Amino acid sequence: MEVGSTRSWDELLPDALGLIFKNLPLQELLTVVPTVCKSWGKAVMGPYCWQEIDIEEWSNRSEPGSVERMLRMLIARSNGSIHKLCVSGLQNEPVFSLIAENARSLRILCLPQSNMSDSIVEKIAGSLSMITFLDLSYCYKISARSLEAIGKNCKLLEGLRRNMHPLIMEERLSQDNEEAHAIATTMPNLKRLETAYLRYINTIGALEIIHSCPQLEYLDLRGCWQVKLDGEYLKDKFPKLKVLGPYVVDRYERNNDYEDWSDFSDSLYDYESSDDENRFGELEFRFYQQFNEDATNGWPPSP
Incomplete structure (x- = not known):
């Protein structure tokens, strides 16, 4: 191409367009982009825009039926090339099976508030072998x-x-500590673990996780009131480990940076640091819209 020449946007390769379009809001990507020109419409219909499907924010304010229909459409467009999938509030077993059937490239999977059971998870776990990050928050x-x-x-x-x-x-x-024991005995390669308000974890369970996961760099125990850890012991035996909690002053942080979750910033604090405790009020906790506003504003006090 000669110096000073230009190239029309509609001549860009579909994968290049996909990299650009994935930064647009979901509504624009689905309704505006396809109407611009044929090449843009083709790009949106193909897998290049849907290797990362993050509709968690939209699904938090949408009806379960609409969420499932949207997810089925986007998974079909991805053609099995999904690297990241984030969606909230899934309700039906078939949609979990659909995710598993299209998980060969999946690395990041976030399914908070989903109505899954142990039998469903046991059925699909074998298809999630490439997962490196998993969010099962609020799955009761x-x-x-x-x-x-x-x-x-x-x-x-x-x-x-x-x-x-x-x-x-x-x-x-x-x-009891069954969940802590399951984590400790089957997930030795964990680097980051968040168990805020998983309140039946006690000191024995927390220590079993810490000793069984030698690569652990970040452990969130905020709201786990039954855990009592020796800060000096942790600093001496596990100098690379950052522990938050169990005490909570106000709200806890929102962290949706799934792609970069192992990069720790200055906002992470060592266990039992008095200077750090004064800064917990700066942390933000995100609640889903289904929870009553009054209930989410009042935190149970530290015992």
Whole structure:
């Protein structure tokens, strides 16, 4: 191409257009871009725009039926090339099976608030072997059985998010450390683990995870009131490990940077640091819209 010459946007290769279009809002990508020209419409209909499907924010304010229809359409367009999938509130077993059937390239999977059961997770875990980051926050019907199935089948797993809502977890305080044990015995390669308000984890369970996951760099125990750790012991034996909690002053941080979840910033604090405790109020916690606003504003006090 001669110096000073230009090339029309509609002449760009579909994969190049896909890289550009994936930065657009979902509504524009589905309704505006296809009407511009044939090449843009073709790019949007193909897999290049849908290697990363992140409709979590949209699904939080949408009806379950609409979410499932949207997800089925986008998975069909991806043609099995999905690297990242983030969607909230899935309800039906067939849609989980659909995800598993198209998971050969999947690395990041975020399914918060989903109505999955242990039997469903055990059924699909074998198809998720390439997963490196998994979010099962606010999935209340699954138990240690699911985590064990994930750990045994997803050997590349380095990040797990299993945060809970503090008020709902009141009903499950009688449970023991089964989930902590499942994590410790099947997920030795974890680098990041978030278990905020998984309140039936106690000191024994937390220490089992810490000792069994030698690569662990970040552990979120905020709201896990039964955990009592020795900060000096952790600093001495696990100098690379950052631990948040269990004490919470206000709200806890929002962190959706799935692609870069192992990069720790200055906002992560060592366990039992008095200077850090004064800064917890700066952290932001995201709640889903289905939770009552009054309930989410009042945090249970530290015991």
